[in-house]
Amino acid sequence: MLIERENAIANLTVAANQLNNGNGNIALVSGEAGIGKTSLLEEIKRTLDQQYEILWSGCDPLFTPRPFGPLYDFAANFSEKVHHLLENGAPPSTIFSAFHDALENATQPIIVSVTLTAPIFA
Ligand SMILES: Nc1ncnc2c1ncn2[C@@H]1O[C@H](COP(=O)(O)OP(=O)(O)OP(=O)(O)O)[C@@H](O)[C@H]1O
Ligand SMILES: [Mg+2]
Incomplete structure (x- = not known):
């Protein structure tokens, strides 16, 4: 149970439901470390x-980031073609381009969620 996230959940739900009209949408969830970004997305x-x-x-935020990491995660169940490429x-x-095509040709709306950690420069 998340505390004080009713508005954020409502806004993200509205953004998701607009996908049913055939329009794409981007929602950015940002905030300081530990504020609850991932928890909010998991709830959604x-x-x-x-x-x-x-x-x-x-x-x-690995020292050696995995090239195309998220695309590997997505392709496993979503697009054989992207996986092959x-x-x-x-x-x-x-x-x-193949990933874009796979999204565009999907028969139902797709939500793509990627959590990012911005580098901190001191
Ligand atoms: N709205 C909330 N109510 C209660 N607990 C929460 C809430 N949001 C997050 N928490 C708790 O706070 C902790 C940190 O949450 P979370 O990992 O989602 O933060 P984060 O912003 O994704 O962190 P990071 O920046 O490190 O990725 C977790 O233990 C989570 O259960
Ligand atoms: Mg997080």
Whole structure:
């Protein structure tokens, strides 16, 4: 149970439901470390899981980031073609183009969720 997140949940739900009109949407959830960004997205995922296909991934702040990490996560269940291109070292433009095509040709609205950690420069 999340405290004081009713407005954020309502806003994200409205943004998700607008996908049914055939329009894309971008929602940015930002805030300081530990404020509850991931928890909010997980709550939204729980409530919308039945209605939408949700592609879920994160870009971890690793010293050696995984190239195309989120696309690997998405492709596993979403697009054999994208998975194939990733595995065979296709150029980035080809991979992103195939992912875009897969989203555009999907028969139901897709929600893509990526958690990011911004680097801190001291
Ligand atoms: N609205 C809330 N009510 C109660 N507890 C919360 C709420 N939001 C987050 N928490 C708790 O706060 C902690 C941190 O939440 P969370 O990991 O979602 O933050 P975050 O913003 O994603 O952190 P980070 O910036 O490190 O990714 C978790 O233990 C979570 O259960
Ligand atoms: Mg988080």
